[in-house]
Amino acid sequence: MTHGLVIEKRGAICLLTIDREPARNALDAPTSRAMDAAITAAEADPSVGAVIVTGTGDRAFCSGMDLKEAEQIGAGHGLIPGRGFGGITERKRSKPLIAAVNGAAVAGGFEIMMACDMVFAADHAMMGVSEVKRGLFAFAGGIQRLAAQVPRATALAMILTGELLPARRLYELGVVTEVVPADRLLTRAIAVTEAMLANSWQAIRDGRALYELSTGMDIDQALAVGNAWGKATLDSADSREGIAAYANKRDAQFGDGPTAPPTS
Structure with missing residues (x-):
């Protein structure tokens, strides 16, 4: 304390x-x-x-x-x-x-x-x-x-x-x-x-950041920013893991956070 x-x-x-x-x-x-x-x-x-x-x-x-x-x-x-x-x-x-x-x-x-x-x-x-x-x-x-x-x-x-x-x-x-x-x-x-x-921490951070940016933009600007960020999230390891986990009916293990796989 x-x-x-x-x-x-x-x-x-x-x-x-x-x-x-x-x-x-x-x-x-x-x-x-x-x-x-x-x-x-x-x-x-x-x-x-x-x-x-x-x-x-x-x-x-x-x-x-x-x-x-x-x-x-x-x-x-x-x-x-x-x-x-x-x-x-x-x-x-x-x-x-x-x-x-x-x-x-x-x-x-x-x-x-x-x-x-x-x-x-x-x-x-x-x-x-x-x-x-x-x-x-x-x-x-x-x-x-x-x-x-x-x-x-x-x-x-x-x-x-x-x-x-x-x-x-x-x-x-x-x-x-x-x-x-x-x-x-x-x-x-x-x-x-x-x-x-339990979700992807990177997706949490990015989603929060996009929301904050969007509050100060008109919708066209906000969509442009979202699209500019889109490729990175679509190609991310967390995205691939989340999709694979859904397809294989298992829990996702994202790259950081409490579900991250062991690093050893």
């Missing part, structure tokens, strides 16, 4: 648990730096296929910036240059990042959640950007991702009032992947992540 953060390896999953429950899992500057370092390490570790981030307890996933610290030393010390709050909200990643939202995801905590690729939420979790109540606004990714993903009237109501919405409402809007009972949250997030990692 580093400052305020528990780092565990669950097979091919790196599990990061924010462990500041008395502070509603708010990130002070050392914990934010620890999160940044842990994700950097996971990105560089070939045995890690995905990262899950969650919080301790059932009150809060993350309540954003540690306001007591901010009152003492000034706001913004949890922002990592070039990678954002907690080293997540502006980071360029190649590996999937999954949020297991065990409680309130507020302010910077909501921004972390919105930066994740999949979001599993406990059924009691509340979510939103409350910065306006503190004389701030969610500039580290919250407003930008709300603008891209949530209808205008709902997004602006969240931004301008600072009021929170239940996880079920964010699920209806397509922001949350799945809402589950709190006692099943981490089990479900890990199970889905493990099922994902």
Whole structure:
């Protein structure tokens, strides 16, 4: 355990648990730096296929910036240059990042959640950007991702009032992947992540990258990029293995990940 953060390896999953429950899992500057370092390490570790981030307890996933610290030393010390709050909200990643939202995801905590690729939420979790109540606004990714993903009237109501919405409402809007009972949250997030990692890790990375590029392109540009990448995936060893496994009615053994064949 580093400052305020528990780092565990669950097979091919790196599990990061924010462990500041008395502070509603708010990130002070050392914990934010620890999160940044842990994700950097996971990105560089070939045995890690995905990262899950969650919080301790059932009150809060993350309540954003540690306001007591901010009152003492000034706001913004949890922002990592070039990678954002907690080293997540502006980071360029190649590996999937999954949020297991065990409680309130507020302010910077909501921004972390919105930066994740999949979001599993406990059924009691509340979510939103409350910065306006503190004389701030969610500039580290919250407003930008709300603008891209949530209808205008709902997004602006969240931004301008600072009021929170239940996880079920964010699920209806397509922001949350799945809402589950709190006692099943981490089990479900890990199970889905493990099922994902049984697929080709290269295909996962490429599919994710193409999606991210496509969100900033018109359809013709996105199709052109997809076609440019297409030959590599059609000719890849993982593609040949996946097709052969289907044809021969066996499980695929891809070149990396938990199903990779022995190298000896």
